[in-house]
Amino acid sequence: MQSYAVEMKGITKGFKGVIANNQVNFRLAKGSIHGLLGENGAGKTTLMNILFGLYQPEAGQIFINGTEVVINNPTQAMNLGIGMVHQHFMLVRPMTVVENIMLGLPAKRGIFLDKGAVEDSLKKLSEKYNLKVNPKAQIRQLSVGEQQRVEILSVLYRGADILILDEPTAVLTPQETAELFKILKLMRDDGKSIILITHKLEEILEIADEVTVLRDGCQVGGEKITNQTTKSDLTNMMVGREVLLSFDERPDCTGETRLVVDNVTLKNENKLLVLDCVNFNIRAGEILGLAGVDGNGQKELCEVLTGLRPLTSGKIQLDGQVLSGKNPSEYIKEGIAHIPEDRHKTGLAMGFDITNNLIIKEYQSPRFSTGGLLNFKAIAANAQQLLNEYRIKASGPEAKAKDLSGGNQQKIILAREISSSPRVIIANQPTRGLDIGASMYVREKLLEQREKGVSILLISADLEELLQISDRIAVIYEGRIKGILKNKNVSIEEIGMLMAGVESGEKTAC
Amino acid sequence: GCGNKEEKATQGGKEDGKKPLKVALILPGKIDDVSWNQAMYEGVKALEKEYAGKIEVTYTEQVYEVSNIEPTLRDFASQGYDLIIGHGFQFMEPIIKVAQEYPETKFALGTGFKTLPNTCVYDVKLEDGGYLMGTLAGLMTKTNKIGVVGGADVAEIYRGHEAFKHAAKQVNPDIQIQELYTGDWRDAAKAKEGAISMYDAGADVIWHSGDGIGLGVVDAGKEKNKTVLGNVADQNVLAPNNVLSGIAYNWTPVVKEMVDDILNNNFTNRDKKFYWLTAANGGVTVAPFHGLDSTVPAEVKAKLEEVKKGLANNTVEMPKFEK
Amino acid sequence: MLNRKTSLKNIMVSIAPPVISIGLAMLVGALLLLFTGQDPLEAFKTLFWGAFGSTNRIAETLVKATPLMIMALGTSIAFKSQLWNIGGDGQFTLGTVFAMLVALNFSALPAPILLPLSFLAAFLGGALWGGLAGVFRAKFNANEVITTLMLNYVAVYLLGWLVRGPMIDPNGHGFPQTPLIQESLKLPILLSGTRLHFGIIIAVFIIFAGYVFWRSTIGFRIKLMGEGHHVARYSGIKISKTIVLIMFISSGLAGVAGWTEVFGIHYRLLDDINSGYGMLAIVVALLGNLNPLGIGISSFFFAALIVGGSTMQRMVGVPFSLVSVIEGLVIIFVISRVVYTQWRDRHANRTFNPGFSHQSTGGGH
């Protein structure tokens, strides 16, 4: 019989009234890539955190290469050859790449840091698996993709032969994902065993040898050989019901122009041009998709469109009325909803409970307060309703946002923004990190808003998604709109070209 | 238990003074602050020995929270103490208030100006001390630069400093005088740095007006090997080669006077409600020169004696130092 | 329903576990007392009696609790928003100064007008002093821990100068203190023969107001600030403005605390008018879990500790320093109470029942 790199038996773990893992069995064959699937909150991260020694299970056994072990902390895990790339990166932003790699490692030169040596062996590694990063760069200067490479490098640097990657592709562009998969294959062929968590089934089918599915903290149907399963099998196992994975043709329901972005330029703190006379407008009932490699000005564009950043020049109009120059509260009042990229620092008050997170933008509106006093009945009712409507999985409305799984946190934001009956929705990566069920649900919701005549700017790294629901697709590159295409028989390739900076499509000169 | 303390106490209060006079001393600072509080503490203790059987003394220290004063007074009053001493001007209003509630009890206020039949005020003529030190410093300086260091400037300290400067100018018209306050009673290091700065600037004699900060000044003198004039007690032992002299308080005569007045029942009907600690009644004295005696010229000693006499029979003209 | 829940939770958090902790603190205190040769039982009996032994005692405890309550509530407002305003002392002082300036300079006005006016002045004085630190933080990103701390020292010297110079009592024979306020301005005594003054009623009212405050939209905004400036801005809050506002309110209350102290007890200004209430207020606020009810309770508790402590000092002759040692110990043990709850939670986690997950909301398929 085949020997397993990892074998977890009857793992059980609970948090404040939530049971995250319930009698989970999990096996990772040596030298294979193993997919781990499950809806948001199914318990994937928890299971892996247990394997990595961050959490202690209440019950269950763990075997590494056939021998039973107890893993009390990451150090022990690493000594056992386990390395983990977390869903939320574990990098110290003000420090350089090398420093991050060296963290926690015993120094070769007594107590003193030996950056030179580390840099060298780092170079070798990055060549071997062609993971390109500048060792001297500060993390905060790196793109998400690069940061991920750093994470992988540091895991490899520690000589891990069992790798856990928690939703690595969630933050990557298609190109980057392709890159990553090449690397993973390299590693597998190198004899390493890899656990890959993702919500994108096609990815599993593309690269994983086997797959395990979790639902509500329980493992469903043992592990499957991927080339003997199909998307719908897996969705069934995950969600326990059919999920339609595509939308039928939609009637064009666009009305007159609503949001006008007119020659908007923005310089950042260091006087660098991050938005270069951006021009576009969105009609009522229209979804404008915005494609582009991460870090080409999407974040800044959102901040400008929601008043979080004063623009350097140009103007923003909503139904003919100029918004630019006003402060965020007025943007909110005018009905511009914002689903920000950064859930943890920006989108949510992590220490607040769900109830209160659902009102952080509207607590002053008559809906939730009268005469300056909060109306807790209404607030609580609102919470209950949205909790059910958006299927947010938590111990209850008093659960603190920080205790929720990534996906459920995103659902709170969606619920809050959409329920504010906006005129415009600025959605930055709204389905990032969401399971298929949830993402489909989000898209339905956005389309529903579209029907209602809401104008939507949808920024997404997932081209499938853009093609699926947007009416037009713009491409941003180095802060400039490279082109805006009607979403009729445009090809991924075409967009890819623009994303790489090649001009074409309907010009937006100024 | 404590529960019935108060009743017992009040009865005690009603009894007449056959049994020893119960004296309570309330100090705003610590009994070892080498200054104001310690001097009073020792003065009273000394009298307790002398009047063994006639008086018995309790004390409490560090009642510096102004808002704690009144309850403290009331505590002792209600326990039937005959004489309650509040050793600082911040006791004035509380004493006036509580004294009205306990007309039987006698109260003494350390510096202040309001009085009632059953209260009195005692104070130190620090200007006497200041004058003596000023004279000495003015005569002893070779650089014609002297200095004086104080903690927080409160009434009697202020008077002392003014008298010091005044006297020095009398004996040495073209003298330069440096003066500074550290703003608190405890930061000896700050005071030392201050004193050093004075010595660096050419001063060769410095007087300090007491408290923990005084120790800093003495230490500075020792380090710079210059002359220091102490305060409150004979501080020569701290730096035998540098502490030339100083003024020493002895509160015993004043406390004695008060106690006697009470025992002979002419405390309340006494017209003059002020008890002064002066050079005259031996309360303010000049500390001996010890090993440094030889360094003091005869005419200086003579002048000093003359000033003492002058102060004793009020022939020394001294302006009224008040803000 | 939620309402009861939250406040109930808060009461629990505020009072239940500390009881054990205080016991432990007393134990250590007892050892120290033995070491000094005092009889711990006698000492602690005196401490308790000193705080609660008679009407007068209880009155005294309430008198001490008055400024603590008001100031701690102010402190809690800043702390909730993660602004570490530790400048209560300075703000207290400036409050007293402003109030006194009004009281002395407009003495022509009738008391019913002048008294509220002085109250407002006190609030303003504190608010401006703390608001200054707020502006420094908002405009210059200057850390408020430092600025408020430094302003404390400055306030001490400022008061020192005022009571010796501009505000000194002209016929006070040069003693460093202001004149007394006129009779009609003294806060009414609630219980004759005691010092219990009207201030306590104001304090209790402010505690109640605080309870409402946290259920107001402004209260919510302030808590949201405490969650980080990113999310606050995202929610439409004007950060700089709110920082200043928070410091303004928080410090204003410190000023009011000063007002009750001066107009209720001292009737004049002099050095050391504020006996380190600022530090105590911080302690009280945090022991009270930054929660009005908790603050009410913990300030009363602390006042008792202080009043009882000084009685113990006088009657049993316990050295003053030992009293503050015991204070320190009590705080340390009380905040260590979390250790028990931590232990309990760990225990709870081991013995949870899988049935839970199905109660989880939403999820429903």
Place this chain on the structure above:
Amino acid sequence: MQTELLTQGFLISLLAGAIRTSVPILFTALGDIFTQRAGILNLGLEGIMLMGALGGFVGTYFTDNLWVGVLIAILTGVLFSLIMAFLSVTVKANQVIAGTALTILGTGLSAYLYRSIFGVQKLPPQIEAFPALKIPILGDLPFWGPVFFNHNILVYLAFILVIVTHIVMEKTTFGLSVRAVGEHPRAADSRGINVPLVRYLCVMIGGAFAGLGGAFLSIGFMNTFLDQMVAGRGFIAVAVVIFARWNPYRALGAALLFGGANALQLRLQALGMPVPHQFLLALPYILTILVLLSVSKKAEFPAAYTVPYSRSER
């Protein structure tokens, strides 16, 4: 008075004074750099310094050996700071209250122990403090000699420790771990760094330095112990670290600035500057604020500043 201000003698005296005055603050600040870098705000330093001052004095008094005093001061500081470590790391208590409690305790305990050890004496017990140690050649330099090279040995030690602190922070694995723990404890944890241990160590290092700072007052500069003799220097040290933005060299500058302001203020008083002395006394504090305003824009606090870390929380 202007004339005096300009003399070289005055400058020498002022600068030397500035150094003396800044050293106790500098010691404490250097240690606090570790503590704050690890993400902990220790307002208990005031209390720790007092305990250190007492420890140093007692140690010296009973052994007649200043270095034993120094050692005991350091130990006292470490032991006492353990309380802070326990409260902020293990208990995860709010650091502001924990520090406040420690200061209250330290103030009381130092006074209490002093009284129980020495009782009430007519004049306080004293020791022979560290003598001024003139550096051979340098000490004779015309201007700089008396300013820099004629202090007691602890002063030189303080300056050496500035460099040491810098090296440890920037060049060693420990320093790296400390910074990581203060910035992103979870990341540090997942890379196998023992977060609680590092934080304990950093608080204890802070305690050791604060003990030393206290000892400088009682047996370095002064020759006796007085309760509350630290007089707020512990708090100033915290301020110094923050506005030095956790950099030892800037901390040196900041401490000198504060010390200098104090030394200057005293001299201006002595020379009879026609201003109420309270204003001059307030000068160092006002100056600190003003400087803070000018440097703070850049200040970036450790991301996990004052935030307790717990693995199971997220």
